[in-house]
Amino acid sequence: MQNANLTMKKIAKELGVSVSTVSRALQNHxxxxxxxxxxxQKLAKELHYQPNSRAINFKNNKSFNVGVVLPYLTEQYFSIALTGIEQTLMSKGYSMVVMQSMNDYERESAAIESLIKHGVDGILVSMASETYNKTHFNNATHKVPIVFFDRVLKHPRYSAVYGNITKAAFDAMEYLIGKGFTEIALMNGPNSLQSTEERLKGYIDGLKKYNIPVSASYIKNLNLTKEDTILKINELLDLENPPKVVLAFHDYIALDAMQICKERGLQINRDISFVTFSNLSFCSYLDNPPIATVEQFPAELGAQAAGLLLEAMETPDTYQPREIVVEPKLIIR
Amino acid sequence: MQNANLTMKKIAKELGVSVSTVSRALQNHxxxxxxxxxxxQKLAKELHYQPNSRAINFKNNKSFNVGVVLPYLTEQYFSIALTGIEQTLMSKGYSMVVMQSMNDYERESAAIESLIKHGVDGILVSMASETYNKTHFNNATHKVPIVFFDRVLKHPRYSAVYGNITKAAFDAMEYLIGKGFTEIALMNGPNSLQSTEERLKGYIDGLKKYNIPVSASYIKNLNLTKEDTILKINELLDLENPPKVVLAFHDYIALDAMQICKERGLQINRDISFVTFSNLSFCSYLDNPPIATVEQFPAELGAQAAGLLLEAMETPDTYQPREIVVEPKLIIR
DNA sequence: CCGCTTTGCGCAATCGTTTGCACAAGCAGG
DNA sequence: CCTGCTTGTGCAAACGATTGCGCAAAGCGG
Incomplete structure (x- = not known):
């Protein structure tokens, strides 16, 4: 700790000049x-002077820290998004403070409050699936700008970056129907997520275009717990006319569902197939992976959201909240 | 932004009292x-007064932020560790600022410098595999305490939390040899990581105990890139006497190696098997998973490291750097 | 009624840095 | 020789909250 509390004052005293002179000298005034x-400058270098960032943060009322609240770090989808966020923020000198909501409203709300207490300059949020109440966002946005990514809240007050899920689902349906499938189930997300509705729309649009009747029993909303996934896939398999393909909310859902299928003696990609949203890397290691997957480019979503937030933080007077849509891509295996 | 810059001064003026009175009143002096x-208190509540954290940080010379530097967020192993860290820090009111080194020395060094500039109170590090030079740690530790986790630097100056890899490797060897295997290869990590040496020791100890000769051609050090993994597994399979089991540095290595084995017509768990370090959740979805895996409890490692760092930050005068060893557990599938 | 303690509050310094302004010295042009 | 400009430096306020100290009023015992 040779120079733990080396301040301009000490340098000034050492050289017999005033603090303001030191400050200006270091800025090449x-x-x-x-x-x-x-x-x-010579003495500052010798003593390894480093300005006290907390004093500067205080003076400028700015911390160059951005908060990120997302459901689970352990879901690769979100850690990829974080990587995109980190890269964009880093290039402008910002760091990210990360918190997990675990899909829980209380935790999400507490995280946002805590971030504001910690003095972040802005917040990126991918909403918890259990968030039905939005007051915590409204309170927070009085203090710092908020930008949503992936799991967004669509509202003129907020900026949001998300994928075109309707189109992605529709594309997937066209592909499946084109391959001759008609018994297609949808294992969708919870109603609290915007994308659930959009995915449903793409699914129905696809069926309608080819005059395939929509069957309510093929459409399941999940709450993203493993138990619920097991329950719903069993319901689907118990139908008189079980689906031949399942369009799944994301890879994690599909993996758990596939497990049940196997336990029930079905062979993946012969008796039943899956199409997923999110394209996680480890699916390529499966012997029988989903036949297609929607790549949503989470890093891109994160990076774009971080870009909007940077704009909101650096030019708050001219910034107008807006939305950016990233086009997903259907990947066929 | 109704109350963006509400300070004690405004409350004081409004009520015709001094700022110090406001401060004390809010503290129940x-x-x-x-x-x-x-x-x-009534007025403060009405106006939604929130103390300016940057002013408080400045005054106390403390930010309640902790930096975390790790190789890749997208490796589930590290995101689980982060979850353990987050939980421990959160309970004491700290947040974590996360940065990825991508296993690169330059990035790691820049990350640590940046964290210090951002004014974190302490740093947790899981070292990059390409870090051979330690000067950035020495410089940083003059400013803030550093605690290593998982990929540690063993040195009396630093605290470190890590798994007993030697024993884990030895246990795995005993298990394999007990099952009748003798042709056991080791796909180890890079030499820069402490654990590489320890894993090798456990491997050799296991062979020696059962009088199985150590074959240098069965021992490979990898640099953790996919290309190198492919190269080394091919070298192993090209041997006159290819191994029947591979002890792999971690699951990601094993997955890539298994892929090559399959491409070469080998069937996993019949012609060749794998034992891995790290026990990633998605391996349970594989049709032919590694036959055993070493659970290293990354969340526990992270939590313990965070605990040490908390102690180092909160009682710096009495804190003595020390090491904590977490016992891994061999999980047999 | 005096001297003491308690109660209630404000003044001012402090943390480290930045910055508008003032001031003095030097110098050039008229 | 005076005016006005440039150059080099220092003073002091500011950012927001905390806190030691001081002061005045009130209360109380003798």
Whole structure:
């Protein structure tokens, strides 16, 4: 701890000049004589002077920290998004403070409050699936700008970056129907997520286009717990006319569902197939992976959201909340 | 932004009292009259007063932020560790600022410098595999305490939390040899990681105990890139006497290696089997998973490291750097 | 009624840095 | 020689909250 509390004051005293002279000398202020400037910079370097960031944060009322609240770090989808966020923020000198909501409203709300207490300059949020109440966002947005990504809240007050899920679902349906499938089930997300509705729309649009009747028993909303996934896939398999393909909310759902199918003696990609949203890397290691998957480019979503937030933080007067839509891509295996 | 810059000064002016009275009233200081106290607290609540955290950080020279530097967020192993860290830190009111080193020395070094500039109170590090130079740690530790976890630097100056890899490797060997295997290869990590040496020791100890000769051609050090993994597994399979089991540095290595084995017509768990370190959740979805895996409890490692760091930050005068060893557990599938 | 303690509150310094302004010295032009 | 400009430096306020100290009023015992 050789220089734990080295301040300008000490440098000033050492050199017999004032603190303001030291400050200006270090900033190469033109009004400081070159002799003094050199002297100050030399000593500062020798003593490894580093400005006290907390004092500067205080003075500028800015911390160069951004909060990120997302459901689970352990879901690769979100850690990829974080990587995109980190990269964009880093290039502008910002860091990210990360918190997990675990899909829980209380935790999400507490996280946002805590971030504001910690003095972040802005917040990126991918909403918890159990968030039906939005007051915590409204309270927070009085203090710092908020930008949503992936699991967004669509509202003119907020910026949001998300994938075109309706189109992605529709594309997937066209592909499946084109391959001759008609018994297609949808294992969708919870109603609290915007994307659930959009996915349903794409699914129905696809069926309608090819005059395939929509069967309510093929459409399941899940709450993203493993238990519920097991319950719903069993319901589907118990139908008189079980589906031949399942369009799944994401890979994790599909994996658990596939497990049940196997336990019930079905062979994946012969008796039943899956199409998923999210394209996780480890699916490529499966012997029988989903036949297709929607790549949603989470890193891109994160990066774009971080870009909007940067704009909102750096030019708050001119910033207008807006939405960015990233086009997903159907990947066929 | 109704109350973006509401300070004690405004409350004081509004009520015709001094700022110090407001400050004390909000802290329930006994010397403030109950009438004044009520008045101040009521108004503060009405106006949604929140203390300016940057001012408090500055005054206390403390930010309640902790930096975490790790190789990849997208490796589930590390995101689980982060979850353990988050939980421990959260309970004491700290948040974590996360940065990825991508196993690169330059990035790691820059991350640590950036964290210090951002004013974190302490740093948790899981070292990059390409870090051979330690000067960035030495520089940083003059400013804030550093605690290593999982990929640690063993040195009396630093605290470290890590798994007993030697024993874990030895246990795995005993299990394999007990099952009748003798042709056991080791796909180890890079030399820069402490655990590589320890894993090798456990491997050799196991062979020696059962008088199985150590074959240098069965021992490979990897640099953790996919290309290198492919190269090394091919070298192993090309041997006159290819191994029947591979002890792999972690699941990601094993997955890539298994892929190559399959491409070469081998059937996993019949012609060749794998034992891995790290026990990632998705391996349970594989049709032919590794026959055993070493659970290293990354959340526990992270939590313990965070605990040490908390101690180092909160009682710096009495804190002595030390090491904590977490016992891994062999899980047999 | 005096001297003491208690109660209630404000003043001012402090943390480290930045910055508008003032001031003095030097110098050039008229 | 005076005016006005440039150059180099320091003073002091500011950011928001905390806190030691001081002061005045009130209360109380003798």
């Amino acid at each position: 033109p009004r400081i004589g070159s002799l003094t400037r050199e002297k100050v | 006994p010397r403030i009259g109950s009438l004044t106290r009520e008045k101040v």
